[in-house]
Amino acid sequence: xxxxxxxxxxxxxxxxxxxxxxxxxxxxxxxxxxxxxxxxxxxxxxxxxxxxxxxxxxxxxxxxxxxxxxxxxxxxxxxxxxxxxxxxxxxxxxxxxxxxxxxxxxxxxxxxxxxxxxxxxxxxxxxxxxxxxxxxxxxxxxxxxxxxxxxxxxxxxxxxxxxxxxxxxxxxxxxxxxxxxxxxxxxxxxxxxxxxxxxxxxxxxxxxxxxxxxxxxxxxxxxxxxxxxxxxxxxxxxxxxxxxxxxxxxxxxxxxxxxxxxxxxxxxxxxxxxxxxxxxxxxxxxxxxxxxxxxxxxxxxxxxxxxxxxxxxxxxxxxxxxxxxxxxxxxxxxxxxxxxxxxxxxxxxxxxxxxxxxxxxxxxxxxxxxxxxxxxxxxxxxxxxxxxxxxxxxxx
Amino acid sequence: xxxxxxxxxxxxxxxxxxxxxxxxxxxxxxxxxxxxxxxxxxxxxxxxxxxxxxxxxxxxxxxxxxxxxxxxxxxxxxxxxxxxxxxxxxxxxxxxxxxxxxxxxxxxxxxxxxxxxxxxxxxxxxxxxxxxxxxxxxxxxxxxxxxxxxxxxxxxxxxxxxxxxxxxxxxxxxxxxxxxxxxxxxxxxxxxxxxxxxxxxxxxxxxxxxxxxxxxxxxxxxxxxxxxxxxxxxxxxxxxxxxxxxxxxxxxxxxxxxxxxxxxxxxxxxxxxxxxxxxxxxxxxxxxxxxxxxxxxxxxxxxxxxxxxxxxxxxxxxxxxxxxxxxxxxxxxxxxxxxxxxxxxxxxxxxxxxxxxxxxxxxxxxxxxxxxxxxxxxxxxxxxxxxxxxxxxxxx
Numbered sequence: 072x073x074x075x076x077x078x079x080x081x082x083x084x085x086x087x088x089x090x091x092x093x094x095x096x097x098x099x100x101x102x103x104x105x106x107x108x109x110x111x112x113x114x115x116x117x118x119x120x121x122x123x124x125x126x127x128x129x130x131x132x133x134x135x136x137x138x139x140x141x142x143x144x145x146x147x148x149x150x151x152x153x154x155x156x157x158x159x160x161x162x163x164x165x166x167x168x169x170x171x172x173x174x175x176x177x178x179x180x181x182x183x184x185x186x187x188x189x190x191x192x193x194x195x196x197x198x199x200x201x202x203x204x205x206x207x208x209x210x211x212x213x214x215x216x217x218x219x220x221x222x223x224x225x226x227x228x229x230x231x232x233x234x235x236x237x238x239x240x241x242x243x244x245x246x247x248x249x250x251x252x253x254x255x256x257x258x259x260x261x262x263x264x265x266x267x268x269x270x271x272x273x274x275x276x277x278x279x280x281x282x283x284x285x286x287x288x289x290x291x292x293x294x295x296x297x298x299x300x301x302x303x304x305x306x307x308x309x310x311x312x313x314x315x316x317x318x319x320x321x322x323x324x325x326x327x328x329x330x331x332x333x334x335x336x337x338x339x340x341x342x343x344x345x346x347x348x349x350x351x352x353x354x355x356x357x358x359x360x361x362x363x364x365x366x367x368x369x370x371x372x373x374x375x376x377x378x379x380x381x382x383x384x385x386x387x388x389x390x391x392x393x394x395x396x397x398x399x400x401x402x403x404x405x406x407x408x409x410x411x412x413x414x415x416x417x418x419x420x421x422x423x424x425x426x427x428x429x430x431x432x433x434x435x436x437x438x439x440x441x442x443x444x445x446x447x448x449x450x451x452x453x454x455x456x457x458x459x460x461x462x463x464x465x466x467x
Numbered sequence: 468x469x470x471x472x473x474x475x476x477x478x479x480x481x482x483x484x485x486x487x488x489x490x491x492x493x494x495x496x497x498x499x500x501x502x503x504x505x506x507x508x509x510x511x512x513x514x515x516x517x518x519x520x521x522x523x524x525x526x527x528x529x530x531x532x533x534x535x536x537x538x539x540x541x542x543x544x545x546x547x548x549x550x551x552x553x554x555x556x557x558x559x560x561x562x563x564x565x566x567x568x569x570x571x572x573x574x575x576x577x578x579x580x581x582x583x584x585x586x587x588x589x590x591x592x593x594x595x596x597x598x599x600x601x602x603x604x605x606x607x608x609x610x611x612x613x614x615x616x617x618x619x620x621x622x623x624x625x626x627x628x629x630x631x632x633x634x635x636x637x638x639x640x641x642x643x644x645x646x647x648x649x650x651x652x653x654x655x656x657x658x659x660x661x662x663x664x665x666x667x668x669x670x671x672x673x674x675x676x677x678x679x680x681x682x683x684x685x686x687x688x689x690x691x692x693x694x695x696x697x698x699x700x701x702x703x704x705x706x707x708x709x710x711x712x713x714x715x716x717x718x719x720x721x722x723x724x725x726x727x728x729x730x731x732x733x734x735x736x737x738x739x740x741x742x743x744x745x746x747x748x749x750x751x752x753x754x755x756x757x758x759x760x761x762x763x764x765x766x767x768x769x770x771x772x773x774x775x776x777x778x779x780x781x782x783x784x785x786x787x788x789x790x791x792x793x794x795x796x797x798x799x800x801x802x803x804x805x806x807x808x809x810x811x812x813x814x815x816x817x818x819x820x821x822x823x824x825x826x827x828x829x830x831x832x833x834x835x836x837x838x839x840x841x842x843x844x845x846x847x848x849x850x851x852x853x854x855x856x857x858x859x860x861x862x863x
Contacts, residue, residue: 367776
């Protein structure tokens with residue numbers, strides 16, 4: 072492999088960062104003893120499949136300073152919003168770090184990088200002086216927004232993480248996905264309308280991780296759901312899966328376009344008006360009853376929220392934007408803890424589970440080049456919609 | 468004029484209603500003594516310029532029954548929603564009446580008609596037994612939705628009207644327009660966000676009757692307004708007019724499209740976030756601050772409400788539909804009275820006035836045919852946007 076060929080598959084950012092390039096090229100399959108930790112980093116915003124790279128960093132050897140903990144990441148989800156963050160189009164922006172312990176090149180002074188990832192489960196290795204709330208072996212989730220979770224280990228301020236309650240009741244995947252999707256579903260079902268047993272909710276994107284959490288949390292409270300999904304080959308199977316999770320009805324958009332089906336829905340809800348809806352579309356809004364609330368939480372589709380004004384006014388609808396990050400920012404630590412306990416309780420009672428997951432392992436022995444290719448391949452597949460499952464990274 | 472030519476300008480409904488047609492044709496310029504009252508009616512939904520007709524009806528001679536009043540209409544506004552009602556596309560639907568006192572033909576038993584108009588000012592002629600709240604000479608406004616106000620006199624249940632407080636402080640036009648536009652403006656400014664002196668509101672359609680009321684009510688409370696209007700020939704004049712009413716700034720949409728102008732707005736608001744917005748457009752939503760509320764009240768444009776989902780979610784916006792009719796339906800009589808008193812108080816203090824008005828008089832001497840042509844001409848001109856003013860009907 073010639074230098075020029077390798078350079079051509081490297082991100083533009085790396086091509087402009089000679090130290091990174093030379094490291095990748097000069098030690099493409101290095102198994103240097105110094106490589107004991109790794110981070111997935113980028114230096115410029117862009118397509119994750121182009122700008123992300125694996126970076127070997129020294130392992131943590133120092134004892135953590137006071138109020139800090141040394142943690143080893145167990146599993147770090149790739150959430151859809153992470154892609155927007157890397158693209159630079161998300162309102163939460165991470166800050167670059169030059170404190171990855173590297174002596175030269177990326178991550179060292181003068182060569183700051185972004186570390187990818189917002190959500191992650193880690194295990195405490197050791198704690199600094201004065202840390203009472205955590206001890207070795209504890210599971211923690213990262214609560215500081217956009218602080219970088221796609222790495223194998225790190226020293227973190229204790230205030231940036233929260234101890235996972237009832238660890239024994241959770242799988243690693245359940246714990247790793249505690250802070251984004253289930254809270255979004257839970258808060259949307261609780262913060263806007265007081266829903267009672269027997270009330271109706273309609274949502275689209277029902278097969279997403281949030282959508283599945285909505286189904287389960289609603290079902291646990293006796294709230295009925297009409298769930299909209301795109302038509303697909305294995306539709307019957309999907310309908311069965313969602314029904315098993317607790318969905319009252321699962322419909323495709325094509326089915327909803329049929330007036331007879333909409334009449335049938337009126338029969339299902341027995342004239343009871345639907346009180347809460349998810350991401351908005353005109354078709355969904357038509358299903359809603361008077362004074363209903365619509366909550367949007369996902370901006371991934373890049374479709375504008377569009378509603379017939381007449382429907383909006385005459386049904387006295389209220390539309391809300393909901394962003395879990397904002398919720399965390401504006402609530403107290405007690406409220407955040409309370410929410411986590413509630414979610415853990417639902418999981419422990421087997422009322423809530425993660426969607427199907429796929430763990431992408433990046434092994435200790437892989438070179439940075441190989442690891443970079445793996446991670447870029449994951450994002451390429453994600454952008455092509457080739458994953459039906461939630462992807463979690465495990466960096467050995 | 469041949470029968471066929473006249474028929475061709477008559478509404479399709481009338482052509483299918485032989486008694487109406489024959490009346491119009493056989494007595495085109497009749498000044499029969501029996502004609503002492505008149506109503507603007509229609510029998511089928513459609514374009515007001517086609518389906519409306521003037522109908523002579525007997526005057527009221529009987530004493531009103533208990534709990535009723537005999538009222539003579541002084542002025543009855545034509546509101547944009549009235550057009551939608553006649554077209555049959557408005558959610559409030561009037562019911563037909565066959566109780567207009569006619570012995571045969573339209574308005575008599577077996578020939579029910581809709582009487583146009585929702586808002587109106589009337590003067591009490593006499594009251595039935597047991598009516599304490601009203602007396603001869605009182606001004607009342609009709610509060611029952613879609614009960615028909617485009618007529619010269621009528622017997623009404625007392626519960627369907629409200630006495631105008633402080634009549635001496637109001638002009639006829641001010642009193643006639645008390646129940647729709649100013650309350651819409653007032654409630655939008657009060658029901659969604661608690662606005663304090665110095666807070667900012669942005670609205671589009673700022674030159675509409677509601678828009679002008681928003682400007683004045685906001686100014687009376689020290690709330691600042693950014694007012695968006697369409698570009699037009701006499702723009703400077705319009706800007707002056709609105710500024711005189713209390714507008715803090717008046718901008719065209721073209722001006723708003725300029726980034727430099729949007730930066731200027733940040734200077735105006737001195738970084739203070741705009742907390743409330745009117746009918747939504749993407750451009751307006753961009754001006755809004757975090758946690759702001761958007762209120763839509765007019766469905767006339769038939770444009771859907773469209774907002775970038777990202778803006779909606781990340782600014783934590785809330786969008787509301789607002790419909791004054793619904794407000795009236797869901798509030799107590801005390802609340803409705805309180806609202807009217809508040810509006811009257813603002814008018815009495817010279818803080819709120821009607822927009823420019825134009826009174827269309829239909830004289831006693833006009834035949835039904837001539838009166839029908841007048842009224843259809845008004846709606847034709849309205850649909851062509853030829854009125855810059857609020858039109859009020861006066862049926863002698």
